[in-house]
Amino acid sequence: MTDATLPSPVASPELQARLATRRSAPAQALGDPGPSAAELETILTLGAxxxxxxxxxxxxxxxxxxxxxxxxxxxxxxxxxxQPDPRKARAVLAKLTAPPVTVLVVSTPDEGHKVPVWEQELSAGAVCMNLEHAANAFGHAASWITDWYSYDADAVALFGVGAGERIAGFIHMGAAAEPLLERPRPDLAGKVERRP
Ligand SMILES: Cc1cc2nc3c(=O)[nH]c(=O)nc-3n(C[C@H](O)[C@H](O)[C@H](O)COP(=O)(O)O)c2cc1C
Structure with missing residues (x-):
């Protein structure tokens, strides 16, 4: 539906707390249960x-x-x-095979459009993040992975990714088999410039 009136944002301490503690899971540590078919349908809708x-x-x-x-x-x-490190390149395939549910996000920019390709690719990245948020909202852990097979032309073709398309990420979802550990976060002092 278009032109429908949507609710304005409301303050949500719960959402704030979730965003303050959200964390990706190691993809290879994702196991059952993953999102159900019905949950995944909604996760895709929210991601889009x-x-x-x-x-x-x-x-x-x-x-x-x-x-x-x-x-x-x-x-x-x-x-x-x-690959430069064949042993590692084989090992990371576990990230692809272990999770119960995986959504491949393919960037499909229209190169002839007046909207720059960069902006179209940014939108694909935003979709990846929204899929993670949506999976989290259903209580599932998630992981955004690219790895070498997102860049090797022969590998990319195996996923049905065509000319002019790029892999934005594999969004894996499931239950984290190990606790999520915090990682370093940026010092905002060095990232934020404030102007009057
Ligand atoms: C575009 C993109 C590609 C990524 N590719 C990989 C990858 O190939 N292998 C990997 O282990 N993690 C990959 N990651 C995940 C990160 O290394 C890491 O899990 C994530 O940044 C953790 O962020 P968080 O703690 O805020 O959730 C990727 C993340 C992004 C955004």
Whole structure:
């Protein structure tokens, strides 16, 4: 529906607390249960509710089930051998295969459009973050991963990502098998400039 009146933001200490403590999980430590099919439908809907200049919706989702990921990972193994560190390149495939639910976010910019490609790609990144928030809102941990197979042309093709498209990220969702540990956060003093 367009032109519908939406509620204005209301102060939510609960949401503030969630944002203050949100944290990605290690993808390889994500296990069952993941989002149900119904939850995932809503998570995708919430993820797609993201700003984009020009209403181009310059991204698409591929929901990759475990079987698909296992099959692709088997095909990625020989490609891992030509990476600078083949052992590590093989090891990180566990991040792709372990989680119960994975959404591949593909950036699909329209290069001929007056909205710069950079802005279209930023929108795809924002979608990735919103998917994480949405998964968290359903009580699932999440992880945004790219890894080498997002950049190797042969690997990318295995995921059905075509010419002119790029992988924005794999958003993995599930239950974290280990506690989420805080990591260093930026010192805002060095990041924020205030002008009168
Ligand atoms: C665009 C992007 C790509 C990422 N790719 C990887 C990756 O390939 N491997 C990895 O272990 N983590 C990857 N991460 C995740 C981060 O390393 C890390 O989990 C995340 O920044 C933690 O942030 P948080 O503590 O605020 O949740 C990626 C994150 C982003 C935003």
């Amino acid at each position: 509710r993201t700003p984009d200049h020009g209403k181009l919706f310059p991204w698409r989702f591929v929901v990759l089930g475990r079987d698909s990921r296992a099959g692709i990972a088997a095909q990625l193994e020989p490609l891992a051998d030509r």
